[in-house]
Amino acid sequence: MTAADTLPDDEDDDAPAGALALEIEIAADAAGGRLDKTLAEAAADLSRARIQALLADGLISLEGVPLSDASAKARPGLYRILVPPPAPAIPEPEAIPLTVLYEDAHLIVIDKPAGMAAHPGPGTERGTLVNALLHHCGDSLSGIGGVARPGVVHRLDKDTSGVMVAAKTDAAHQGLSALFAAHDIDRVYVALTRGAPNPPKGTVETRIGRSASDRKKMAVLKSSGREAITHYRVEQAFGPQERPLAARVACRLETGRTHQIRVHMAHKGAPCLGDPTYGSGPPALPVREAIAAAGLARQALHAAVLGFVHPITGEALRFETEPPADMRDLERRLAEL
Structure with missing residues (x-):
């Protein structure tokens, strides 16, 4: 599995202006795996995410035939990858x-x-x-x-x-x-969670940093990372009182680390509903049905309150908005459980 030299731009009439063209030969013994993964391993300068984007844009071909399915099995042959110039x-x-x-x-x-x-x-x-x-x-x-x-x-x-x-x-x-x-900012978020954090009111105080197993995720760490503090309160639990299926949780940030509330709620065993990164398992069937019916396609998290003193005028400002339609609809359906 070898990567050829970069081709001059004027050798490919179909290339975007200023694009570079790469040719990669996939041998038979290297074929069979996912296409995006196989090509990313062969093209050292292109990440798997970049390969996926190029496939979606129709800029990768095999023996002259454009490819688009990143999950397809890699076949042996000569692949051409057109890499547009940076935006x-x-x-x-x-x-x-x-x-x-x-x-x-x-x-x-x-x-x-x-x-x-x-x-x-x-x-x-x-x-x-x-x-x-x-x-x-x-x-x-x-x-x-x-x-x-x-x-x-x-x-x-x-x-x-x-x-x-x-x-x-x-x-x-x-x-x-x-x-x-x-930390002189008032920030309150509304989260709809799988189950409910226990106890129903408290403070999560940990250190948060990059996950050692997945650099795209954040994680609670024992010693490294940065201090992260979230104060939370269950405003309403949905489903059986002794074992709630979901909950509406108000989270007040004392610090503001990347993905802090999502990580902390997952750490409490009550991740945000719909969270593709920190969900750690599906919710109960009635909750899954409510999510589907509400059309929620994201983590159920909304920054509801932002309060601060105007840095120039000194005026105390506070803003509050209700969650958007997908979360409101989901909460209404959860209340019927």
């Missing part, structure tokens, strides 16, 4: 509608929908909150976050909905960052 590092403004809760000359508070990434990243170059803010705010957006993350002070996971604040000036960015660093 521009500077995000482009996009006219994406925003639900604005508050805005002045210094900052903007929005209710982020599920499915929108906070800022551009690999595989998510467009359609992000930053793209929308660049169009909405124009040149007023703070530049402290760098060219890829202007105005971004904190993040919500792509599939977590709720209240976010972004800075429009450097002074506001510095002030908001100081508030977050000092």
